[in-house]
Amino acid sequence: MAVTVSIPTILRTHTGGEKSVEAKGSTVGEVIDDLESRHSGIAGRLITDGSLHRFVNIYVDDEDIRFAGGLQAPVGENSNVTILPAVAGG
């Protein structure tokens, strides 16, 4: 089962410049673990102390995982996972 993950500009240093990569997993957490196994360092940019970094949004098929179970959010076969940095400030 392959999931397509869209990588934002700021994380493409971890993917050799690739805008999207394939990964495996049935939850967002598993997909991130799988990404980390091939793109070392990427998990630390997304997760702090076991939860999603507040500066990052992750979507599964257009749904923000904050409203869908967080890192436990299910990822279906052929799902698209999109990672986007939040645009915010003070």
Add this chain to the structure above:
Amino acid sequence: MLVIRADLVDEIVAHARRDHPDEACGVIAGPEGSDRPERFIPMVNAARSPTFYEFDSGDLLRLYRDMESRDEVPVVIYHSHTATEAYPSRTDISYASEPEAHYVLVSTREPDSHEFRSFRIVDGVVTEEDVDVVESYMFAHTGADDVPDHD
């Protein structure tokens, strides 16, 4: 340096005035690799706050999908400060995650005048840059003036 059309500067300032005293925010998209801001996209400040701004997460996804389908990137990411100077706050720096973007800040603290400044924010380091406001990109100065004039 940020080279930007005068009408886009006017749009940003007008948006900032309209939303004052809350912070206004948005993007000017441009063709990937061009560094040329072209398409003005005002965004809703989901925080509706005088001290914070945030793109709604659904709006953010739609914005990036739309830019991707047009081969665009966010050349300018702008927001206003409504009671302080047009300089990135600590929060702005901690959230900044588009190393290629020009972060534009407008201050609307003075009713009759505004500050309009542009910054690069890379790995937590803020670098102010010059802003060159032009009428059209067609005649904008684009490189070193190293070609001698001939009469």
